[in-house]
Amino acid sequence: MDYLKRDLERKFLNTNTFFKAILVTGARQVGKTTMLKHLANKQDRTYVTLDDIAARDLAKRDPALFFQMYKPPIIIDEVQYAPELFARIKLLCDESDIPGLFWLTGSQHFQMMKNIQESLAGRIGILELYSLSKREIDGINYDEELAFSLDELKKREQYAKQTDIIDIFEYIWKGGMPQTISANTEQRQDYWNAYVSTYLMRDASELGGITDTLRFGKFLTACAALIGRQLNYKTLADASDIAQSTAKEWTRLLQGMGIIYLLQPFANNALKRLSKTPKLYFFDTGLAASLSMWPNAETLINGPACGYYFENFVVTQLVRNYAYSPTKAALSYYRDQNIKEIDILVEKGKYFHPLEIKMSASPDYREVKKFAVLDKVALERGAGGIICMTQNVMPIDSNNCFIPCNLL
Numbered sequence: 001m002d003y004l005k006r007d008l009e010r011k012f013l014n015t016n017t018f019f020k021a022i023l024v025t026g027a028r029q030v031g032k033t034t035m036l037k038h039l040a041n042k043q044d045r046t047y048v049t050l051d052d053i054a055a056r057d058l059a060k061r062d063p064a065l066f067f068q069m070y071k072p073p074i075i076i077d078e079v080q081y082a083p084e085l086f087a088r089i090k091l092l093c094d095e096s097d098i099p100g101l102f103w104l105t106g107s108q109h110f111q112m113m114k115n116i117q118e119s120l121a122g123r124i125g126i127l128e129l130y131s132l133s134k135r136e137i138d139g140i141n142y143d144e145e146l147a148f149s150l151d152e153l154k155k156r157e158q159y160a161k162q163t164d165i166i167d168i169f170e171y172i173w174k175g176g177m178p179q180t181i182s183a184n185t186e187q188r189q190d191y192w193n194a195y196v197s198t199y200l201m202r203d204a205s206e207l208g209g210i211t212d213t214l215r216f217g218k219f220l221t222a223c224a225a226l227i228g229r230q231l232n233y234k235t236l237a238d239a240s241d242i243a244q245s246t247a248k249e250w251t252r253l254l255q256g257m258g259i260i261y262l263l264q265p266f267a268n269n270a271l272k273r274l275s276k277t278p279k280l281y282f283f284d285t286g287l288a289a290s291l292s293m294w295p296n297a298e299t300l301i302n303g304p305a306c307g308y309y310f311e312n313f314v315v316t317q318l319v320r321n322y323a324y325s326p327t328k329a330a331l332s333y334y335r336d337q338n339i340k341e342i343d344i345l346v347e348k349g350k351y352f353h354p355l356e357i358k359m360s361a362s363p364d365y366r367e368v369k370k371f372a373v374l375d376k377v378a379l380e381r382g383a384g385g386i387i388c389m390t391q392n393v394m395p396i397d398s399n400n401c402f403i404p405c406n407l408l
Contacts, residue, residue, distance in 0.1 A: 027258030049077035131176035175286015228308030351382030
């Protein structure tokens with residue numbers, strides 16, 4: 001398969017002109033190494049992976065000798081396996097004025113992140129790469145950042161593909177792992193089986209000390225069954241035959257491995273009785289669909305979980321968008337004790353942008369009336385709307401639109 005341009009490339013190259021070390025985190029197989037090798041194509045840059053036991057042993061045993069053998073500028077893959085390198089990297093950064101000496105990849109395992117923050121504070125830029133977005137697979141690039149006003153959405157509409165539920169759910173069912181894009185159904189299922197039994201189980205053992213692979217496999221499947229719902233440790237624990245405290249530890253581990261995303265609930269002192277429970281999503285819906293044994297996209301579309309998978313798709317496309325864009329945004333969801341809910345709140349600058357998610361081509365426009373609950377908070381309510389299967393951007397009122405999901 002030809003190389004697919006990644007949206008993170010722009011941000012990475014910008015970061016590379018400022019920091020002496022850059023860490024690209026993310027789940028296994030999302031394309032971290034492929035992207036870095038592509039960007040280093042015309043450079044004289046050393047490459048080493050700590051999946052190689054001999055290289056890992058040398059890195060842990062003698063970091064100084066390691067960097068005599070593998071000289072900067074360098075790409076070091078899976079750096080979480082040798083935190084002993086961080087002190088040496090700090091020393092080499094301090095001895096040089098050259099930015100971009102160290103390109104590192106690894107998982108966001110909490111212990112590694114703690115080591116990096118303690119050892120390389122001020123010297124390292126940390127970025128996260130996810131599996132391919134639908135937009136990356138379609139080869140669509142937008143010049144402007146995502147905005148939710150009618151005028152900005154109309155600009156995007158000129159370049160986007162037409163919304164097609166079959167096309168959307170083919171992506172949702174297949175997922176965005178680069179190796180699966182051109183695979184057939186049997187090859188894709190074999191890939192996911194191997195992904196779970198090798199990468200996930202091995203990392204769970206090495207990073208989390210998990211030895212009970214049978215229960216951990218049940219836990220993964222239980223997480224997939226909760227996709228798009230509020231996190232419930234008791235449900236996960238009961239399904240996996242583990243203690244709730246273990247379910248919390250394993251959830252944290254899956255977060256660190258880049259497998260699941262927890263959308264935090266909105267919190268504000270001006271509003272009472274808000275939910276404090278995050279919602280659970282998978283960064284790659286293809287993995288969730290495989291764990292839940294959906295045999296094809298058509299079955300998933302017509303199944304009882306279709307709305308949850310569509311919501312997962314929208315949320316994680318937004319996560320990707322803001323991880324790669326120049327301007328940061330915070331994502332949350334709103335739910336109060338009256339079960340009044342807003343699916344997504346995008347907090348950007350001084351504005352909140354409220355968004356509903358509906359797997360419909362003609363959702364009820366009255367859904368936007370619930371956005372008024374935000375008028376009690378200090379920040380201003382900005383443009384928002386309903387992200388749905390509509391073909392074209394259509395205004396609902398002066399602040400909200402029907403937004404085709406293909407514009408994300």
